[in-house]
Each structure stands twice: as structure tokens, then as C-alpha cells.
Amino acid sequence: MAFNGFFLQIMKPFFNNTVLTSLKNSLNLENSSPKTLKFFFKESFLFLSYCLALCCSLKTMARKKQYNEEEVIQKAMGLFWRNGYEATSVRMLEKEMGINQFSIYASFKNKQGVFLESIKYYKTQINIIKDKLRKSNNGVAGIQQYFSDFLEFSKEGSLCKGCLVTNTVNEIKEDSDEIIMTELKKFANEIRDLFVSNLKQDDSKDNTIIEKQADYLMNSLLGLSIASKVFNQNQLEDIIEVTFLNL
Amino acid sequence: MAFNGFFLQIMKPFFNNTVLTSLKNSLNLENSSPKTLKFFFKESFLFLSYCLALCCSLKTMARKKQYNEEEVIQKAMGLFWRNGYEATSVRMLEKEMGINQFSIYASFKNKQGVFLESIKYYKTQINIIKDKLRKSNNGVAGIQQYFSDFLEFSKEGSLCKGCLVTNTVNEIKEDSDEIIMTELKKFANEIRDLFVSNLKQDDSKDNTIIEKQADYLMNSLLGLSIASKVFNQNQLEDIIEVTFLNL
């Protein structure tokens, strides 16, 4: 039996639009807002009965999703990268992603959700140069190449956008968005671990030196993220050169 | 003849409140908004006659200013430093500075004016450690001490606020506030020049090396501004130590 308009009409008085959409898309309540969860438990009996009815609905959807989520997230990531998190409004996202606000909220729940998906996409892209470093097995020279690759990666035409993660860490306050902060710190630690791994390829370095040098390299990378917006290409290359003189 | 309510009443229909306040405080039209200037020129005849009357007003003000501008700017600077420029609303400034919004606009013209005054004050404070570096005549070791002094300077209790200038550079987009960007770049160049000056105390360095090392040090300082918010004290000290191994 198909999930039909009759059931939807009956459920409407109990759930708002985005909840209904969520219900249709998935029964996964993970990350639902407390308000939504509270409402769900409050109407648990009715909810259960409708879920039963929903589970009976086996027919494929009449209309397939038209926009590709990865494509629109890529566009959103670009905007966040150029503008920063706070200065990017949902209306700007709507224009850049090419889908309307309702679809944004239906697919990603809220602005933060769009941003977190953008960070995930950013990770897949920067993984290209991280994998290059991982596979190079080239110790410090590999890390130096990573720095150059990173500068190339952060360019958009003549515009240098720095690192999306570093930009955002410096922009939002820790207490204002813990989820985002946690993700960003995780990301930074992954890069640091990679540096440690490559530094360990030099048997002459003991662990204390390696930890210090890893922090030193992270600091330089943080600096480059900002410097890339202010210094010219020659200066940036010189900075990398001097950075690696004694490693 | 005193500047009295009669003149003020007559001028009121031609000027808004903040212009009237400005008129009373000063005849300096520098940095007046184009709208204000246009209005001034538009009513130049009337304006000139009132200026004449104003110039005749020799009596001292009945009531002295009660709040100290430097004190309130110091408080504003602290807020901008902790929160960032955009995340600091005028209502928050009002609370922190302890004066009402009208007085803020009367004294500083707009939010940007408050921020620019805050940057000026920030400069007077960081000049303490810049002067220490300038007078130390201690080459690279003096610069290293400056790094440590900077970390101490950026602390507020256990909170590390980074560099007010670096924070803001990373937060606002270049095209969104040119006046602020210009001030911030000027500030950075002053510090770089100081580094160059100290590096030159080592006769063995030629100019090319010095320019490279100055950029390298600026990059490290930019990095520290962010790192100071994330890394612990030992890590920061290690970063500085490793940074100066290359010089």
C-alpha cells in the first residue's frame, strides 16, 4: 500500500513541514532538535501508528531528487571559503547553491548542517594532497611539498582563500558552536598526525623533537593561511623555504 | 554672546542630532559622511551665518564631559579583542563601555569609529613591547623575546585572545571595510620593519636573507595569534624555540 496523501494530511496537524519532510526522507531521528524529539515522544502513540503505516509504504517515490547534494554542497563550500561562516547568509547560499531555502532546510536541516557538509567535502578535496603526502614516504621534503600544494589548493584564480578550517576557527568563538569547533579541531589533529608520521621517517629524531617540530609546522601552516591573503607568491615561497631550513 | 538654545532651535530643522552634536563639539568636518557634507554645502549660506554666530560663542560649556574617552575605548577594545569585530554589536559595546548608544555615536560617529579608536589604543599598548624590542638592540634574541612578550600581552587570565589586528584581518573581507584593512596592514608593516631593523644588527645577513626572514617571522607571528587560542603554554614556547632555530 502506497504512502499516500491521506496519511500525510492526517499527520500534518502534528508535525511541521520540515519534520514531515524528514519523516518522509528517513526515520532516522539522530540530530533531531529537542523540540522535535519532545513532540515525537509526546505523540508517541499516534506517531507509532503512522510509522507502521509508513513502513507499509513500499512504493518508490514518484519523483526522483533532481539536484545532486554533493554538487550543491561544493558550491556552498566555495562560498563559506571565500566569505567566512558568519558573513555567508542562507539567502546567499540559496543563490550560490541554486536551490531554494526550503530545499536547503529539507536536505541539511539548518545553516550549520550545510556548513558541516561543506567541511566534509573540503576534507575529501584536501585529502588529495594529504594522500599525496601520505604516499610520498618522503619525510620532511614531503611535508614541504604539502605546504606548496596547500597554497595551490587554496587559490581561486588570483584569490587566496587560506584554509577553510583555519578561517573558521579564527572567526567563531569556541562557546558559540561546539559541534563546528570539534570538527575543526579534529581536522587539524589529522594533519598534525600526518606531519608526525612523516617526521618519524627520520630515525635521528627522537619523539620530543618530533612533537615540537609538528607543533612548529602546524603553527607555520596556520600562519600561511592568513599570510596567503596578504603576501605575494614569492614571499610565500620564501616563507616555506625558510620554514624548512632546519628540519 | 553665548551659544544658546535659540540658535540651536533655529538650526535643528537643518541638521540631525548627531550633526548638531558634532557642530557643537567641533567644526572639523573631516571624515563627515558624504550625506552630511552634501547637506552642509547645500545649505552653505545658512550654515556660514550660523558658524559665524557659533564662533561668536565664547562661553565655556556648562557641564564637563563626565566619561573619559580613553577609558571607554579601552573597554571597547577588550570586547573587540575577545569577540571579534562583527560579533560585537553596538548594544554590547554600550554595556561594556558603560555609556549609552547616543553618546557612543556622538563621540565616535559609528561602530567603525569606535573600532578605529580601539586599534589606536591597542597600538599604544603593544608599543610597550615594541619599544622594549626597539631599545633592546639585541638582534634576533630581542625578536624572540618579543614573541614571548606578545603571548603574555595577548593573555587575559587563562584566555588567549591572539592579536587584535590579525583576528580582524582574518575576519573581515578586504572589500568590506577598506579603512580598517588599511590601518591593519599599516600596523603589520610597522612590526615587520622592526623585525628587519633587528635582523640588520647581524652584519652577516645580506638584505635578501633579511627580507625572507622578516616574512618568515611575520608568518610565525600570524600563526601564533591563532595557535595561542588552541595550543597550551608549553607547546607555544616550543613553537617559539623551534622558530628561532632557523635564524
Next chain:
DNA sequence: TTATTATCTAAGCAATTGCTTAGTTTTGTT
């Protein structure tokens, strides 16, 4: 052709923002 869902459109909401207004209160001078 009909049913169903995806996606859109237009409008709206409450809160926040930078800034202004008009009148009131406070304070210091005469």
C-alpha cells in the same frame, strides 16, 4: 490520465543589527 512526491514560490515571523530621534534628567556654571 492520475497519483504521488520533489521542488519551487511567495510570504511571513521573531530576533538582531546599526543608527537616529525626541524628550528628560543630571550636573556644573553664573
Next chain:
DNA sequence: AACAAAACTAAGCAATTGCTTAGATAATAA
């Protein structure tokens, strides 16, 4: 005590913000 200006208070404005609603339209399967 009166006068004059500083500073305050309360309210307001237009624009922007994140997010929601209700109905309409488009696209696909049956």
C-alpha cells in the same frame, strides 16, 4: 535659582538574519 550643555532613556526605523509555512508547479511512475 536659573541657565546651559552633557548624558541618559525609551522608543523607533529599515534592513538583515535564520528559519518556517502553505500552496503551487513539475516530474515521474503506475
